Amino acid sequence: MARTLMSGNEAVARGAWEAGVAIGVGYPGTPSTEVLENLVKYDGVRCEWAPNEKVAAEVAGGVSLGGARAIVTMKHVGLNVAADALYSQSYTGVTGGLVYLVADDPGMHSSQNEQDTRNHAVGSRVPVLEPSDSQEALTFVKRAFELSERFDVPVIVRMTTRVSHGKSLVEQGERHDVAVRPYQRDVRKNVMLPGNARLRQRQVNARETELVAYGAAAEENRVEYRDTSLGVITSGIAYQYVREGLPDASTLKLGLTVPLPDDLILEFASKVDRVVVIEELDPYLSLRVKALGIPLVEHGLPRSGELSPRLVAEAFGSGALPVRDEVQGLPPRPPLLCPGCPHRGLFYSLGKIRAVVTGDIGCYTLASLAPLSGMDSCVCMGASIGMAHGVDLAGSVERPIVAVIGDSTFAHSGITGLLHMAYAGSTGTVIILDNRTTAMTGHQGNPVNGVFIDGSAAPELDLEALSRAVGAVSVRIVDPHELDATLAVLREETAAQHLSVIIAKAPCALLIKEAKDPYAIDEELCTKCGACIRLGCPAISRDDTGRAVIDTATCVGCGQCVQVCRFDAVVRVGPSCDFGGGR
Ligand SMILES: Cc1ncc(C[n+]2csc(CCOP(=O)(O)OP(=O)(O)O)c2C)c(N)n1
Numbered sequence: 001m002a003r004t005l006m007s008g009n010e011a012v013a014r015g016a017w018e019a020g021v022a023i024g025v026g027y028p029g030t031p032s033t034e035v036l037e038n039l040v041k042y043d044g045v046r047c048e049w050a051p052n053e054k055v056a057a058e059v060a061g062g063v064s065l066g067g068a069r070a071i072v073t074m075k076h077v078g079l080n081v082a083a084d085a086l087y088s089q090s091y092t093g094v095t096g097g098l099v100y101l102v103a104d105d106p107g108m109h110s111s112q113n114e115q116d117t118r119n120h121a122v123g124s125r126v127p128v129l130e131p132s133d134s135q136e137a138l139t140f141v142k143r144a145f146e147l148s149e150r151f152d153v154p155v156i157v158r159m160t161t162r163v164s165h166g167k168s169l170v171e172q173g174e175r176h177d178v179a180v181r182p183y184q185r186d187v188r189k190n191v192m193l194p195g196n197a198r199l200r201q202r203q204v205n206a207r208e209t210e211l212v213a214y215g216a217a218a219e220e221n222r223v224e225y226r227d228t229s230l231g232v233i234t235s236g237i238a239y240q241y242v243r244e245g246l247p248d249a250s251t252l253k254l255g256l257t258v259p260l261p262d263d264l265i266l267e268f269a270s271k272v273d274r275v276v277v278i279e280e281l282d283p284y285l286s287l288r289v290k291a292l293g294i295p296l297v298e299h300g301l302p303r304s305g306e307l308s309p310r311l312v313a314e315a316f317g318s319g320a321l322p323v324r325d326e327v328q329g330l331p332p333r334p335p336l337l338c339p340g341c342p343h344r345g346l347f348y349s350l351g352k353i354r355a356v357v358t359g360d361i362g363c364y365t366l367a368s369l370a371p372l373s374g375m376d377s378c379v380c381m382g383a384s385i386g387m388a389h390g391v392d393l394a395g396s397v398e399r400p401i402v403a404v405i406g407d408s409t410f411a412h413s414g415i416t417g418l419l420h421m422a423y424a425g426s427t428g429t430v431i432i433l434d435n436r437t438t439a440m441t442g443h444q445g446n447p448v449n450g451v452f453i454d455g456s457a458a459p460e461l462d463l464e465a466l467s468r469a470v471g472a473v474s475v476r477i478v479d480p481h482e483l484d485a486t487l488a489v490l491r492e493e494t495a496a497q498h499l500s501v502i503i504a505k506a507p508c509a510l511l512i513k514e515a516k517d518p519y520a521i522d523e524e525l526c527t528k529c530g531a532c533i534r535l536g537c538p539a540i541s542r543d544d545t546g547r548a549v550i551d552t553a554t555c556v557g558c559g560q561c562v563q564v565c566r567f568d569a570v571v572r573v574g575p576s577c578d579f580g581g582g583r
Pocket of ligand 1: 027111
């Protein structure tokens, strides 16, 4: 059969579809996002973005209870949010197959921390399959559905950035339609009262023993003997690095990494002279191998971040590999808010009131960088609101305290924070940056913007009504491109002694289809004062003389710089140029 080049995430979607999955549900998060974005393109599957990972896991759990197959997708930190569901779903087990697709991000390419999903799997006692390439991504997802139903357990497929985003050849199969199992009420299995949970816990114990026995003979766990002077125990993408960096070494490639096949590991160790474990992120395999009494060769590979074939080769002095896993000679290019981004206007105005700003996660987190330098904290999704209240409780801050949170993040986990502020009688200020999309992860729909995962129209959440219902006394809507008006509202609301929500509403610059004429600097009027530079717009820089210059190819004509220039030096250019300034 013909083979197709696919990313790991495309292959997961294909595998889920071939496995007859009925529902895909998740919350976006790099590097997992494209799984659902690809799955939604297949016939016979319904996909939904949920407001957060816990809801997604519960929806998937309900699908499973209803007898159909479901896949739930998220990034590693999403599993923290979904963990409450997962740990008890492990006890109830499944009816239709239930697969968690969780993508870890070694090296934190786009995450606030590094986490190893295998720790949650050990804690919740659910099995983990770790693909090493796109073909395995497809076959392991299909296997995960089989194991889920056979062992009555949710199964995690753990990806990492390179497996999710790397491309390799995949042999595709046909869809295997799976009949929805008839619904059967089973209170002992599905209602986790303590008495029932204790009974189910026995099943969990028994299941683990069965899974270990399965793993000892499973084709997902593969022994490859080559030169037996060195035996490497490895999994996931690290296997590829070992094959490239140490091509002669024998390998035990573990595909089912929770639970581990102890006997297979002991047997492999007995047949090689020296044993080494090479894995990304936490020393999960190595601690377990050591606990089996197997002495390990220390290699000095980093405990965090990504490995590479070169690092692996160097650690064993096996000769330098060509440096092709790093791009050399490029200047560092930190991420920036786009030209015309509405978040820039909000943070510029916020800078004027010298507030302590508890921040959140989204494109707007980039406003923490100079020159806007507009954020004092960013921890996890939704944290901005509870933290603003907490900073206030500490009593050490005389300045205004403001929480900033994006629309998707507010729907994800901000609403309960606001509810708490109202309940606790807070008089703080929460700013919801409603740019009509989940911009950071690629413009997904969310409950606020009224766009469903397939692009169709969905009900739009009324943020104003919701904020009032939750308990905000004052709710104001501002256009963050209008700097003076925004500043006036910020001043009023942070001075007022009531709980207020300010909705900064203007679409993400990348959603605007109609181009506006760009602006340029009138050289004769520019005084080199630098006011426009302090907006941090990528379209504006200084020339050799220190004068401001606007790159008209990059400028989208948002007009924020016009408002900060006190010398009328910013003028419109382009076909409909009127040189009148203003936006
Ligand atoms: C628990 C968790 N899930 C997912 C993510 C990935 N993520 C970071 S911010 C974000 C949403 C950002 O959207 P929004 O709040 O609307 O801000 P915008 O990027 O549009 O400015 C997502 C999905 C994450 N960091 N943590």
